[in-house]
Amino acid sequence: QVQFVESGGNLVQPGGSLRLSCAASGIPFRIYAMGWYRQAPGKQRELVAIITTRDITNYPDFVKGRFTISRDNAKNTVYLEMESLEPEDTAVYYCNKAPIGFGAWGQGTQVTVSS
Secondary structure, X not given: OOEEEEEOOOEEOOOOOEEEEEEEXXXXXXXXXXXXXXXXXXXXXXXXXXXXXXXXXXXXXXXXXXXXXXEEHHHOEEEEEEOOOOHXXXXXXXXXXXXXXXXXXXXXXXXXXXX
């Protein structure tokens, strides 16, 4: 049974930083590219970071230079370091296989950027 448990979200001021974690279970984690996605109220879920099985990373322009994805295959965990956060980054953040996720999603972790 595929399961993702995201954590680390919080309320942070503009310009602040956060580190998100996602523990995966029920999948052979190391053979999949993984990604972080986010969904803001009223918007579709979007991919914000991807890391391949060879640790090659890629980001859309709107987070490039501010977000860093990494993975620990020994812990079946993927991380997202976020810096210089903006109010537009406010969303629920999820991890999953990338660029297309499994049908099962975790509960996500809420990131709110506000003064």
